[in-house]
Amino acid sequence: xxxxxxxxxxxxxxxxxxxxxxxxxxxxxxxxxxxxxxxxxxxxxxxxxxxxxxxxxxxxxxxxxxxxxxxxxxxxxxxxxxxxxxxxxxxxxxxxxxxxxxxxxxxxxxxxxxxxxxxxxxxxxxxxxxxx
Amino acid sequence: xxxxxxxxxxxxxxxxxxxxxxxxxxxxxxxxxxxxxxxxxxxxxxxxxxxxxxxxxxxxxxxxxxxxxxxxxxxxxxxxxxxxxxxxxxxxxxxxxxxxxxxxxxxxxxxxxxxxxxxxx
Ligand SMILES: Nc1ncnc2c1ncn2[C@@H]1O[C@H](COP(=O)(O)OP(=O)(O)OP(=O)(O)O)[C@@H](O)[C@H]1O
Ligand SMILES: [Mg+2]
Numbered sequence: 001x002x003x004x005x006x007x008x009x010x011x012x013x014x015x016x017x018x019x020x021x022x023x024x025x026x027x028x029x030x031x032x033x034x035x036x037x038x039x040x041x042x043x044x045x046x047x048x049x050x051x052x053x054x055x056x057x058x059x060x061x062x063x064x065x066x067x068x069x070x071x072x073x074x075x076x077x078x079x080x081x082x083x084x085x086x087x088x089x090x091x092x093x094x095x096x097x098x099x100x101x102x103x104x105x106x107x108x109x110x111x112x113x114x115x116x117x118x119x120x121x122x123x124x125x126x127x128x129x130x131x132x
Numbered sequence: 133x134x135x136x137x138x139x140x141x142x143x144x145x146x147x148x149x150x151x152x153x154x155x156x157x158x159x160x161x162x163x164x165x166x167x168x169x170x171x172x173x174x175x176x177x178x179x180x181x182x183x184x185x186x187x188x189x190x191x192x193x194x195x196x197x198x199x200x201x202x203x204x205x206x207x208x209x210x211x212x213x214x215x216x217x218x219x220x221x222x223x224x225x226x227x228x229x230x231x232x233x234x235x236x237x238x239x240x241x242x243x244x245x246x247x248x249x250x251x252x253x
Contacts, residue, residue: 011157018188019154036188036219040227043190047157091228101191105227 003061008049008077017046017058021073024060028071029131037109038071038129044102045075045125052095053079053123063128070111070130078122085115138163140170146178146247147171147209150240152185160196167200171209178247179204182240184215194229201232210235210250214243 004024006017021042025035042058049056056077063072082088088095091104107113112128135156141148147170155163167179181197201211212235224231235250237243 015154015156018190022188032187032217033219033222036223037226039188040190040223043188043192047190047192101194101228105191105229108226108228109223 003059005057005059006046007055007057008046009055011050014043014046014050017060018043020058021060021071024062025071025129028062028069030071030129034129038073041106041109041127041129042073042075044106045073045127048102049075049077049079053077055079056122068130070128072126072128074124074126076122076124081119081121081123082115082117083119085117089115135159137166140166142170142174142176143244144248145176145251146180146244147174147176148180148182148240148244150182150185154187155193157192160193164196164200164203168203168207171204171207176209177251178244179209179211180214180240180243180247181211182214182243183220184217184239186217186220189220189223191227191229194224194227194231198229198231201234205232210247212237212243212247214238214240 004020006013006020008017018039022035022039025038030038046058056079059074061072063070087093088103106127110127111130114126117123138149138151204211214237216236235246237246
């Protein structure tokens with residue numbers, strides 16, 4: 001399936017990742033509100049990689065399952081991982097200066113949210129939005 | 133990549149800012165500093181920030197805007213946000229972000245009017 005990928009190394013790559021997401025969402029046929037949701041979710045995940053893992057990648061592509069069509073975004077890094085996943089998925093939790101709206105917010109913006117993480121190994125977050 | 137600064141105009145006792153392109157983090161932080169400096173330099177009492185061209189918002193930009201609202205308030209200037217499009221309003225709520233108490237209006241002109249009323253009244 002058609003996928004594109006952005007390496008996240010600098011602040012600029014956050015901009016590149018969300019531009020790629022916005023254009024892919026548009027191509028797949030998402031409307032303005034979903035485009036904004038998808039762009040925002042990508043921005044949150046890419047910034048988390050930049051802030052907490054220093055580097056990683058964001059892969060974006062059209063996704064089909066059980067006759068449904070959508071967009072899938074995979075944000076992956078080999079950073080420090082997350083020790084307490086339940087904790088970081090709580091609204092308002094932030095280890096830094098953030099509002100802590102990031103991950104719980106991403107979960108609300110998208111239809112599917114999966115996180116795999118291991119301390120010392122890295123983090124892989126997969127999110128999907130379906131075309132309704 | 134070098135992005136131009138966000139221009140800040142002055143009209144009577146208000147600053148007028150229209151965000152016309154997607155802000156990267158550095159430009160957003162620069163914008164925050166520039167607004168506060170300009171409030172100080174011009175003694176502006178109101179600031180209108182027009183977001184019509186913004187097609188998405190994330191927690192970083194939301195935080196920058198919220199800090200501008202609060203810091204401007206401390207410096208005696210009231211902020212109005214104008215032109216917030218439906219996708220932006222929806223994502224802000226879903227992200228779970230509440231902006232500090234701020235005037236809002238549909239477009240720049242009515243934002244400026246409301247701010248003037250507020251400042252006079
Ligand atoms: N890729 C990652 N690698 C390691 N830790 C992470 C990663 N992503 C998130 N975290 C941890 O999870 C916490 C919560 O992340 P979340 O994005 O929800 O909030 P935040 O980044 O702290 O604040 P905000 O996103 O609102 O600015 C972070 O503070 C960080 O400790
Ligand atoms: Mg975050």
